[in-house]
Amino acid sequence: xxxxxxxxxxxxxxxxxxxxxxxxxxxxxxxxxxxxxxxxxxxxxxxxxxxxxxxxxxxxxxxxxxxxxxxxxxxxxxxxxxxxxxxxxxxxxxxxxxxxxxxxxxxxxxxxxxxxxxxxxxxxxxxxxxxxxxxxxxxxxxxxxxxxxxxxxxxxxxxxxxxxxxxxxxxxxxxxxxxxxxxxxxxxxxxxxxxxxxxxxxxxxxxxxxxxxxxxxxxxxxxxxxxxxxxxxxxxxxxxxxxxxxxxxxxxxxxxxxxxxxxxxxxxxxxxxxxxxxxxxxxxxxxxxxxxxxxxxxxxxxxxxxxxxxxxxxxxxxxxxxxxxxxxxxxxxxxxxxxxxxxxxxxxxxxxxxxxxxxxxxxxxxxxx
Amino acid sequence: xxxxxxxxxxxxxxxxxxxxxxxxxxxxxxxxxxxxxxxxxxxxxxxxxxxxxxxxxxxxxxxxxxxxxxxxxxxxxxxxxxxxxxxxxxxxxxxxxxxxxxxxxxxxxxxxxxxxxxxxxxxxxxxxxxxxxxxxxxxxxxxxxxxxxxxxxxxxxxxxxxxxxxxxxxxxxxxxxxxxxxxxxxxxxxxxxxxxxxxxxxxxxxxxxxxxxxxxxxxxxxxxxxxxxxxxxxxxxxxxxxxxxxxxxxxxxxxxxxxxxxxxxxxxxxxxxxxxxxxxxxxxxxxxxxxxxxxxxxx
Numbered sequence: 001x002x003x004x005x006x007x008x009x010x011x012x013x014x015x016x017x018x019x020x021x022x023x024x025x026x027x028x029x030x031x032x033x034x035x036x037x038x039x040x041x042x043x044x045x046x047x048x049x050x051x052x053x054x055x056x057x058x059x060x061x062x063x064x065x066x067x068x069x070x071x072x073x074x075x076x077x078x079x080x081x082x083x084x085x086x087x088x089x090x091x092x093x094x095x096x097x098x099x100x101x102x103x104x105x106x107x108x109x110x111x112x113x114x115x116x117x118x119x120x121x122x123x124x125x126x127x128x129x130x131x132x133x134x135x136x137x138x139x140x141x142x143x144x145x146x147x148x149x150x151x152x153x154x155x156x157x158x159x160x161x162x163x164x165x166x167x168x169x170x171x172x173x174x175x176x177x178x179x180x181x182x183x184x185x186x187x188x189x190x191x192x193x194x195x196x197x198x199x200x201x202x203x204x205x206x207x208x209x210x211x212x213x214x215x216x217x218x219x220x221x222x223x224x225x226x227x228x229x230x231x232x233x234x235x236x237x238x239x240x241x242x243x244x245x246x247x248x249x250x251x252x253x254x255x256x257x258x259x260x261x262x263x264x265x266x267x268x269x270x271x272x273x274x275x276x277x278x279x280x281x282x283x284x285x286x287x288x289x290x291x292x293x294x295x296x297x298x299x300x301x302x303x304x305x306x307x308x309x310x311x312x313x314x315x316x317x318x319x320x321x322x323x324x325x326x327x328x329x330x331x332x333x334x335x336x337x338x339x340x341x342x343x344x345x346x347x348x349x350x351x352x353x354x355x356x357x358x359x360x361x362x363x364x365x366x367x368x369x
Numbered sequence: 370x371x372x373x374x375x376x377x378x379x380x381x382x383x384x385x386x387x388x389x390x391x392x393x394x395x396x397x398x399x400x401x402x403x404x405x406x407x408x409x410x411x412x413x414x415x416x417x418x419x420x421x422x423x424x425x426x427x428x429x430x431x432x433x434x435x436x437x438x439x440x441x442x443x444x445x446x447x448x449x450x451x452x453x454x455x456x457x458x459x460x461x462x463x464x465x466x467x468x469x470x471x472x473x474x475x476x477x478x479x480x481x482x483x484x485x486x487x488x489x490x491x492x493x494x495x496x497x498x499x500x501x502x503x504x505x506x507x508x509x510x511x512x513x514x515x516x517x518x519x520x521x522x523x524x525x526x527x528x529x530x531x532x533x534x535x536x537x538x539x540x541x542x543x544x545x546x547x548x549x550x551x552x553x554x555x556x557x558x559x560x561x562x563x564x565x566x567x568x569x570x571x572x573x574x575x576x577x578x579x580x581x582x583x584x585x586x587x588x589x590x591x592x593x594x595x596x597x598x599x600x601x602x603x604x605x606x607x608x609x610x611x612x613x614x615x616x617x618x619x620x621x622x623x624x625x626x627x628x629x630x631x632x633x634x635x636x637x638x639x640x641x642x643x644x645x646x647x648x649x650x651x652x653x654x655x656x657x658x659x660x661x662x663x664x665x666x667x668x
Contacts, residue, residue, distance in 0.1 A: 014538070014542070018541025019541060041506055044506075045547070046543045046544060237466065255400075256400060257399060282623050283626070285596070287595070288599060290537075291569060291597060292538060
């Protein structure tokens with residue numbers, strides 16, 4: 001039995017609560033949230049122990065693992081407190097607003113041999129898993145370009161202020177939405193070396209961006225483009241599409257399907273159709289024991305619990321990989337700042353006083369083994 | 370007790386139910402197809418034309434979410450009683466995306482306030498001595514159900530379903546009282562039978578039995594390839610064959626992964642399945658699917 005606690009009962013927290021609680025090998029010990037209403041309702045209808053204070057939850061219970069689904073600015077301190085108590089940690093995305101702190105936490109988790117995972121659930125979507133398998137087998141030849149687009153209906157009018165509308169708290173389309181696209185890019189083809197032409201623009205929000213556009217540069221000359229807009233209500237929910245071009249064809253992937261066009265099938269080690277081939281979610285089944293909103297949410301949580309019970313130390317969405325994503329986010333923020341200054345002053349950008357992105361990248365590559 | 374007796378007996382349900390996913394850009398196989406459908410059905414008349422085709426083919430039940438555009442369809446049906454003398458609705462609530470998006474934007478409590486039927490309603494609860502502050506979940510749930518049901522005023526709604534996101538969320542968290550609150554309210558207020566849509570049918574049946582809801586109506590994916598049948602196709606088949614409930618099969622074609630004849634043959638082979646819900650966008654597909662269901666049901 002894995003004894004778990006959960007902090008933060010927003011949309012993701014409640015979803016994780018249902019998934020964890022329905023797991024036959026998991027016992028939900030305590031839940032923490034700042035809303036007394038949510039706490040009382042949960043306690044009344046389920047009998048679970050509730051806490052208003054995270055430290056009290058940690059102090060008064062004996063846990064094997066914690067799920068952290070609070071607003072992003074609390075992630076760092078909560079993860080640290082949990083690691084200090086030798087708890088395995090599942091943290092919602094984005095991992096840590098302070099990249100260096102995130103790196104340190106990744107190192108602590110690694111050193112202590114604790115299971116550490118971040119909620120990038122697209123890494124558990126079968127079509128993307130299949131894409132990664134094909135990329136690793138080099139069916140596309142040498143990849144020269146990747147494009148990721150993600151659109152959805154989050155902010156559709158001037159919105160009231162919540163933590164999502166404050167950059168310092170991890171709000172905005174970049175932290176809250178585009179990080180999924182960035183993480184998927186890292187997952188499929190590795191992390192970019194630098195970014196350019198980053199545009200973070202507002203559509204409805206006052207303090208944060210609603211659109212994110214950028215070009216990404218990879219070590220071997222490969223390039224990428226990212227386009228994310230959370231003010232697009234032509235989609236019911238977040239929709240992400242990835243297109244990859246290589247010397248032996250192209251591939252388009254979304255949550256439902258994977259389309260490949262292979263120029264020369266004979267050159268591949270995998271049995272793959274030449275020309276166009278389309279496969280759907282129903283061709284790539286992912287059986288989960290419990291379903292809520294999508295197989296990937298159960299799959300990522302069950303993977304986390306399984307990692308604990310089986311003592312598995314690697315993780316397909318580890319703190320270290322999430323720090324890579326945070327790092328690209330911070331590179332984009334700096335680049336956008338430069339771009340704006342260029343447009344506004346028509347002058348050369350000033351050299352950044354911050355640590356250059358490259359050296360951070362080198363450091364994180366070290367932690368990733 | 371009334372509810373229990375009624376459930377034991379069970380209202381006769383239509384064999385064929387017409388679904389609405391195709392009208393609201395829900396397609397589990399392809400974003401492209403979903404987009405094409407969204408464009409085709411942006412005009413409510415296009416939806417009504419397809420509904421007319423289903424009605425003319427002899428299908429009497431429209432099983433639909435409480436999507437805001439369904440309100441226009443309801444209005445059309447109310448305005449043309451002679452055209453649809455036998456049409457009945459099986460509403461499925463809530464339409465989860467509007468709540469999910471609002472929770473992201475406003476947080477939990479503000480979302481509740483926004484979706485309570487009228488500004489006056491919240492005040493009414495407060496005055497009545499039951500309030501958000503006193504955690505009167507049951508009162509609030511009843512008001513939210515009423516808000517969702519408003520669009521069906523004056524129409525026949527003999528079965529009211531709880532959507533799978535809500536059913537499965539309560540199932541996972543373990544809020545079994547939520548099922549009872551829903552069942553009691555739709556029965557008392559609307560004289561309707563409660564139905565439950567789920568992706569976790571065997572677990573849900575256990576939970577409903579534990580709260581004493583006998584012979585419940587449960588709508589779940591039931592298809593030959595086991596698509597979104599949590600617990601596995603074998604367990605589903607055993608539960609359907611051996612347990613007492615009224616199964617309604619949805620996603621029988623697994624979003625087009627199974628050929629219609631093969632799909633219908635499989636579902637109709639399980640004699641305890643009461644009803645089959647399917648969605649289609651053309652007259653010929655509606656007629657063909659209905660014909661197949663009738664052909665295999667009579668075997």
